[in-house]
Amino acid sequence: MRRELALHTDKYQINMMYAHWVNGTHKRKAVFEAYFRKLPFGNGFAVFAGLERIAQYIRDLRFTEDDIRYLSEQEENYAPAFLEELLQFHFKGNIHAMKEGALVFPDEPLVRVEGTIMEAQLVETAILNFMNYQTLIATKASRIKQVAPNDILLEFGTRRAQEADAAVWGARAAYIGGFHATSNMLAGRMFGIPTKGTHAHSWVQSFSSEQEAFDAYAKVLPDGVTLLVDTFDTLRSGVPHAINTAKKLEAAGKKMNAIRLDSGDLAYLSIQARKMLDEAGLDYVKIVASNDLDENTIMDLKLQGAAIDTWGVGTQLITAADQPSLGGVYKLVEIESATGEMIPTIKISSNPEKVSTPGKKDVFRIVGTNGKAMADYISSPDEAAPRNGARIKLFNPLHPYLRKNVDKYEALPMLEPIFVNGFQVYSLPPLEEIRRYHEQQLDLFWPEYLRKLNPEVYRVSLSEQVWNRKQQLIAEHMQLDLE
Numbered sequence: 001m002r003r004e005l006a007l008h009t010d011k012y013q014i015n016m017m018y019a020h021w022v023n024g025t026h027k028r029k030a031v032f033e034a035y036f037r038k039l040p041f042g043n044g045f046a047v048f049a050g051l052e053r054i055a056q057y058i059r060d061l062r063f064t065e066d067d068i069r070y071l072s073e074q075e076e077n078y079a080p081a082f083l084e085e086l087l088q089f090h091f092k093g094n095i096h097a098m099k100e101g102a103l104v105f106p107d108e109p110l111v112r113v114e115g116t117i118m119e120a121q122l123v124e125t126a127i128l129n130f131m132n133y134q135t136l137i138a139t140k141a142s143r144i145k146q147v148a149p150n151d152i153l154l155e156f157g158t159r160r161a162q163e164a165d166a167a168v169w170g171a172r173a174a175y176i177g178g179f180h181a182t183s184n185m186l187a188g189r190m191f192g193i194p195t196k197g198t199h200a201h202s203w204v205q206s207f208s209s210e211q212e213a214f215d216a217y218a219k220v221l222p223d224g225v226t227l228l229v230d231t232f233d234t235l236r237s238g239v240p241h242a243i244n245t246a247k248k249l250e251a252a253g254k255k256m257n258a259i260r261l262d263s264g265d266l267a268y269l270s271i272q273a274r275k276m277l278d279e280a281g282l283d284y285v286k287i288v289a290s291n292d293l294d295e296n297t298i299m300d301l302k303l304q305g306a307a308i309d310t311w312g313v314g315t316q317l318i319t320a321a322d323q324p325s326l327g328g329v330y331k332l333v334e335i336e337s338a339t340g341e342m343i344p345t346i347k348i349s350s351n352p353e354k355v356s357t358p359g360k361k362d363v364f365r366i367v368g369t370n371g372k373a374m375a376d377y378i379s380s381p382d383e384a385a386p387r388n389g390a391r392i393k394l395f396n397p398l399h400p401y402l403r404k405n406v407d408k409y410e411a412l413p414m415l416e417p418i419f420v421n422g423f424q425v426y427s428l429p430p431l432e433e434i435r436r437y438h439e440q441q442l443d444l445f446w447p448e449y450l451r452k453l454n455p456e457v458y459r460v461s462l463s464e465q466v467w468n469r470k471q472q473l474i475a476e477h478m479q480l481d482l483e
């Protein structure tokens, strides 16, 4: 949550900045793009998140006197004039990015940074750090939401998160992905996320009887209280005691909200508890479940007919336990030459999926006349943008045999200008709007792309100009290698 984040970067960025400065190349213009190559969790899409944090970071990006003192103590012996320049530093470039909540796909730029090589290099680490984590958690949340679209989802992960920032920004990402509330009060205050809480086993253990514990809690928090019923024996003591408390609340004109199950066979226990509550005339009392849940256990529990209305999900979501990192990268795509021309650059790899696509690029979502997305289309800002009536060829560079010409479509530009010449031109939308945008984005896609297991692959196409430029640069490099 620290706001002075200029040193939140890898040392090699500072060293490259320094080497450019000594070399006299530090003012050269550069374009970098951040993207990932592989979708997480075997999902068919990812949910972009992290922009608010990125924008905050860029706005506040300054080296403090303390930062400079620390840098001056490094073994690199940075020249004092370089450190003096860092003290004056602030970001003066341009940033384009996807909107938070957007469905995003491999190999398309999610964040595009244009500036001097010095400033664009500095921000790589933090941008990837924010984008990779928050996009991962928003994607995991959206995946969980897919299996329980009509239930209430509570984010309970703080105690298991990889430290405080992850808990707070993870709670926000989960909300973007479709969760309804968080248990983290700081996230609630910072972002306006609704907060919810039940109670722990310790509350029950701190009384001489479970009944006394329930009654006391319900008395203090009579509106919408949720009681945890598994401290001793769920069906023989917890549920009957909760029913007694609910009846006492009814006598006082109040209504208990729910019981929470946190261990044992959640399908069996919820079905039995539902019966007991209904028989006691408490059909309005809901059932919350928690205990190491994720999209697979929730789906399985639903298949078993579990009578669960609300899911409390912690560890598996906030740590993205089955894939703890999104492998987003930040690659140089254009650099200014000594004569002031912008030159597309490429990173060659023996693995074709790792060969970067040179040149600055835009992303359009091509939506057919049926209102559904057909493919994303990556073109160069210096070619005509796709527009209805102008035929474009959709083909994926890794699967060039899958080609399709389309001429009736809507082309939605996906990259928004966020910073222009260092000034923030994008007003960050309220979180509710981001959440709604995510829902609208889901509506753009056929269910085949959204299913959790073996989804259809949504294609990201390159324009012919971008494709030809890539082939040309690959050929030039091969030629150089041969010489």
Ligand SMILES: Nc1ncnc2c1ncn2[C@@H]1O[C@H](COP(=O)(O)OP(=O)(O)OP(=O)(O)O)[C@@H](O)[C@H]1O
Pocket: 262, 263, 264, 265, 266, 267, 268, 290, 291, 292, 293, 297, 300, 301, 304
């Ligand atoms: N009917 C069910 N079908 C599939 N998975 C279930 C079912 N009921 C519970 N689970 C899941 O099985 C796992 C049970 O874990 P574990 O055996 O450690 O819990 P427990 O012993 O019941 O409770 P705890 O150790 O937290 O007191 C949890 O991930 C839980 O969500």
Ligand SMILES: O=P(O)(O)OC[C@H]1O[C@H](OP(=O)(O)OP(=O)(O)O)[C@H](O)[C@@H]1O
Pocket: 156, 157, 159, 160, 262, 290, 291, 292, 293, 312, 313, 314, 315, 316
């Ligand atoms: O299981 P998660 O998805 O991470 O959800 C959060 C968990 O945190 C709490 O218990 P805690 O794990 O602290 O203790 P317990 O498992 O012994 O109840 C709560 O009762 C949930 O079980």
Ligand SMILES: O=C(O)c1cccnc1
Pocket: 156, 157, 183, 196, 197, 198, 199, 260, 290, 312, 314
């Ligand atoms: O409110 C709850 O029930 C809660 C909050 C955090 C972690 N586990 C449960």
